[in-house]
Amino acid sequence: MAGLSAIVMASGFSKRFGQKNKLLMPLGQMTIIERTVQSLIDAQVNQILVVTQYKEVAAIFSNNPSVEVVMNASAVEGISASIRLGVAASQENHGFMFVPGDQALLQSQTLKSLTSGYMASPDKIIIPIYKGTPGSPKIFPPSLRKQLMELTGDHGGRAILQHNQSLIKKQHFQQTLDNLDIDTYDRYQRIREDFQ
Numbered sequence: 001m002a003g004l005s006a007i008v009m010a011s012g013f014s015k016r017f018g019q020k021n022k023l024l025m026p027l028g029q030m031t032i033i034e035r036t037v038q039s040l041i042d043a044q045v046n047q048i049l050v051v052t053q054y055k056e057v058a059a060i061f062s063n064n065p066s067v068e069v070v071m072n073a074s075a076v077e078g079i080s081a082s083i084r085l086g087v088a089a090s091q092e093n094h095g096f097m098f099v100p101g102d103q104a105l106l107q108s109q110t111l112k113s114l115t116s117g118y119m120a121s122p123d124k125i126i127i128p129i130y131k132g133t134p135g136s137p138k139i140f141p142p143s144l145r146k147q148l149m150e151l152t153g154d155h156g157g158r159a160i161l162q163h164n165q166s167l168i169k170k171q172h173f174q175q176t177l178d179n180l181d182i183d184t185y186d187r188y189q190r191i192r193e194d195f196q
Contacts, residue, residue, distance in 0.1 A: 002122035003094040004115055004139070006045045007086030008037060010052035010101035011075040017185055023057055023101050025188060028195035032182055033057055035104035041066050043111035045097065049089050051082040052101075078154025087148045095122060096148065098157065099137040102182045105191070106137070110178045114139060117171045124169040125161065128179070134170075135179035141167070 010033055014022045023033040030038065033050070040048050048067050052058055053075035061067040070089045074081040087096055095118055099106070110128070118126045118139045126139035140148060140157065144167075147160050161168065182188050 002119050003046045003091060004097055004118060005047040005049060005086070005090035005094040006040045006097045006099055006137070007083070007090070008033075008040070008048065008050045008099045008101050009079065009082050009086075010050050010054070010057050011072040011082045012079075012101070013075070017183060017188070021054060021056070022182055022185075022188065023052075023054070025182075025192075027104055027192060031060065032104045032188075033101050034060060036099060036101055036106060037061065037067060039106045039108045039111060040099065042108035043115065045111065045115065047091050047094060049086050050101075051086045051089075057101075077152075079156050080151040080153055083151055083156065084149050087145055093142050095142055096140045096145075097137045098140070100181050103136060103178075103180070104182060105177045105180050107175075107178055110173060110175070111137075113173075114171060117169065121169055123167070125164060125167045127161075127168055127170050129170050129172045130176045130179040131174060133176070133179065136181075 010023055024031050027035055049070055051070045051072050053072045058069045061069050070085050072082055072085055123141050128135050
């Protein structure tokens with residue numbers, strides 16, 4: 001049976017958010033990064049890796065047996081550094097689910113559905129479509145490990161998607177909140193009101 005590693009991308013610089021690290025901002029009883037990771041735990045993903053440059057983020061999960069923290073000392077290089085570190089730390093023959101650290105409204109049911117889609121087609125790239133809009137998290141099969149490890153700079157998996165169109169399998173969802181990332185302080189304030 002195919003396995004799956006969730007790679008939580010938590011090394012960004014929150015440039016659009018302002019001075020504070022958005023991942024550490026509270027939403028209800030948890031921080032943004034905790035909510036994102038908790039949805040993965042609830043979805044029972046095989047392996048959960050949090051790739052971060054922040055000691056504060058690492059400390060949150062230091063005693064959590066469900067989470068492995070991978071420190072990123074090359075965050076200035078861009079998103080490719082996080083991708084390579086996450087892929088390198090993933091279990092052998094696992095697929096790779098890339099999850100933005102600020103996707104705090106992601107529901108475990110959505111993750112379970114994506115996981116089931118991957119398990120049914122473990123050689124495919126799984127892309128969630130939220131009411132017609134492609135989103136995250138995307139899942140890449142283990143056959144693309146080498147291509148992921150060769151990424152450089154501030155480039156994600158877009159080039160890999162373009163070169164592997166035949167592998168793409170779209171999975172459709174009617175909700176849109178799951179795909180919402182908290183990239184500005186104004187958006188955070190609006191979402192936070194719903195948790196109070």
